[in-house]
Amino acid sequence: MSLFRTAFRPSVLTARVRQYATEAAPKTKSNLLPLTLALGGVGGLGYYVYATRTGAASPPLASALNPDEFVTFSLKKVVPYNHNSSTFTFALPPNTSSKLPVASCVVVQAADPEALKDKKGNPVVRPYTPTSAADNTGEIEFLIKKYETGVMSKYIHSLKPGDSLKIKGPIHKFPYKENEFDEVTLIGGGSGITPLYQVITHALASPFNTTKFKLLFSNVTEEDILLREDLDALAKKHPKTLEVVYLLDKPKPDWKGATGFINADVIKKYVAPPSQERTIVFVCGPPGQVAALAGKKAGFQQGEIGGVLKELGYTAEQVFKF
Incomplete structure (x- = not known):
């Protein structure tokens, strides 16, 4: 182990602070606060080093989606994009993201499956690809164009903030690999x-x-x-x-x-x-x-x-x- 790493090991640094406090500082109550702060700083340094090395400082985001079943999400906001398209932002639970691999999509259906059915009486399900990044925390965005013959797109365009939509995914499409193609x-x-x-x-x-x-x-x-x-x-x-x-x-x-x-x-x-x-x-x-x-x-x-x-x-x- 190098001299630098030895010097900054939390246990070694703590011991040296204690030694300095014992030998150099007068034994009065007024010195307890600086000593406490010093030791607290060392503890903080020790945790920072530990957290940085182990990744504890920024725990990985969990996925808000489920590939096996639909999860209901609330519509957070709608921002018009042009004459027939809008961006729909749905809220995800705190400290979660979509975690969608590339390339993949999700499928959606009405929060009330009775509200939107096909000719056979089954709930209408359609695939959509989010435009937000896979690690976007706390929300997922879709840019959706309203087609007059599009049952689902018309339904989504009728939603207002506070309404809900069921989403399931990821649905894997193409396993993209970096530099696989020229x-x-x-x-x-x-x-x-x-x-x-x-x-x-x-x-x-x-x-x-x-x-x-x-x-x-x-x-x-x-x-x-x-x-x-x-x-x-x-x-x-x-x-x-x-x-x-x-x-x-x-x-x-x-x-x-x-x-x-x-x-x-x-x-x-x-x-x-x-x-x-x-x-x-x-x-x-x-x-x-x-x-x-x-x-x-x-x-x-x-x-x-x-x-x-x-x-x-x-x-x-x-x-x-x-």
Whole structure:
């Protein structure tokens, strides 16, 4: 053990303070307070050293979620994002977080299962990916777009602070591993950006990331682009590892970005060819877009590879549908 470590061992330091107090200080009552404070400081130092080494100073957060059953959470606040989307923040118990691994999502249902049922009489359940960080303490956030044909999205948009929603998770999607791929292309549409955003923010937060990400994000209008400020900030901060391309179906005359649907020409222009090793394409968007690009999903299963990506030669191992 080094001299420094020996000198600052709590037991050694305590003994030296006591020795000094005995030899140097007059034995009067007025000296009891400084001695008590000194010993208290040594004890505090000893606990600090112990806590720092053992992690006791900051105990790990517990998960507020349960992968096996729904847990009811109260809506804390609603913040409008644009004309048809809002951020919904739900309160979690103190000292807990979502602890969601990347990539994963949760499934939600109405707090009253009788309030929202499908045609077969079963409670409606839908998957959502939070936009808040997995270690965000005491709350979980969802950016949700209201679709006129979306039963759950319309229901959630009807909730007010104080109302509740049942949440279950995590639901594991793709086991992302750092630097497993040289290049990752993320193709998203509308609110399908959320799982792609989860992957991007997680990967780029690491100083050891070397994977290059290309995001092709299609929307109807410029006002429909979700998380644009966040994505632009990430692209500016990581110019060598993130490229973002926005495509609009109905752009305004002053729009200078790409237009139209994501088709074979767009993929050839921006996506690494299927012949390139260590590359993968993530797809998430409206069912019609996913089917056209990569083939229909089979419920929560991937389904067969199809669409434009299959025509261009991409294999099932090179494409993942969220």
